[in-house]
Amino acid sequence: MSNFKDENIRFDLLRKYSANQWGRYPTDIIPLTAADPDFRAAEPIRKAIIDMAIDGVFSYGADGGNNDFRQACAVHVTKNKGIKCKPDEIHALNGVAQGMMLTCKTLLEPGDEAIIFDPVDFLFGKSIKAAGAKTVLSKIDWETLSFDLEGLKELVTPKTKMICVCNPHNPYGRVLNQSELRAMVDLANDHDLWIMSDEIWSDIVYDGRKHIPTATITDAIDRTITLYGFSKTYAMAGLQLGYAVIQNKDLMKRFKETSPGYLYPVNNVSQAAGRAALMEAGEWASNFIVHLEKIRDYVYERLSESPNVEVHKPEGTYVIFPKIHGMTSVEATDYLLEEAKVAVVPGHGEPFSYFGPGGEGHIRIVYSTSMSIIEEAMDRIVKALTKL
Ligand SMILES: Cc1ncc(COP(=O)(O)O)c(C=O)c1O
DSSP, rough: GGGSGGGOOOOOHHHHHHTTTTSSOTTTTTEEESSOOOOOOOHHHHHHHHHHHHOOOOOOTTSSSSSHHHHHHHHHHHIOOOOOOGGHHHHHHHSSSHHHHHHHHHHOTTEEEEEEEESSHHHHHHHHHHOOOOEEEEBBOOOOOOOOOHHHHHOOOTTEEEEESSSSSSOOOOOHHHHHHHHHHHOOOOOHHHEEEOTTTOOBOOOOOOOOEEEEEEOOOGEEEEEEEEEOOOOOOOOOOOOEEEOOOHHHHHHHHHHHHHHTTOHHHHHHHHHHHHHHHHHHHHHHHHHHHHHHHHHHHHHSSTTTTOOOOOSSSSOOOOOESSSSSHHHHHIIIIIIIIEESSSSSSEEEEEEOOTTBEEEEEOOOHHHHHHHHHHHHHHHHHHO
């Protein structure tokens, strides 16, 4: 547990290296924006990189990922996710974001439609749009955080080619249950749709919950591309690493054609670090989740007690998505930056919608940091919200 004590946050290093978060804001601001832990990566990950640097051989990697990396992923997925899989069913990625782009490029033609949930991380819409296709939104009810499973059928047209699952869900923190996944897979089977299942958050689940991979639902395997990553669990977002699990051989062939290794190679340093993460950083990750659960409880309690806020307790992820009364997302974000000196992400609005129209009125707070930083940030946020 010692890795997650307050004194283990190295502000000097964060300001130096975290260009997208701590390095980006003036020093009086607490940034809770990027879903990227403030803690340093586990020792075995750092050691793998040091060892490789000492060896000094930086050759080209193999197309689709090196054998030892894919082997480690296959063992991990089989053992920890319950998807029985072999190394040749793994394809290395430069992060899940790249996997989403490649999946859409592989499966969608211009003019096709793909169903996403609203709100959801902007990467879904962006990837679908990049393939020339259109996003069709299925709203998640804010009051109950339930998916409109009945309404999904009405969204399907002859142009619909794919449904996109984000589980656990960013930004609502929902962990999808068996019957929700069953309904999504049934829809895909009934209408011959592909499924892109982004499971980058699958390790971060609370209260003894178990993440269920979409591909383990009966009759889902052949139509599913599952994406796993390293950024959220292992504090190595800047190493740009992830992998796809594709068990349908023809689909894997098509995915490889879209992403030839010489165009999108994954660097060997990241693969060595990722292998070390999967093989040796399991205990670090488990302790991280124990720490996150305490922070989740604290943030939820503080926000629940605050005036002018509606909030749900996340079941997974380390993001929380409160609704702020009487303000748009952008107004609330600007207000908290100015008044509380805390940076958060707006749920929706100009110039950029992070989570789609369903995110309007909300802000997203990331809490993968130390207890003392969160206490200070929540004091400031609650004080500012009380003034409204
Ligand atoms: C749902 C989801 N998918 C993908 C990503 C990006 O993953 P990566 O860092 O592996 O590219 C994120 C990062 O926040 C995310 O929340």
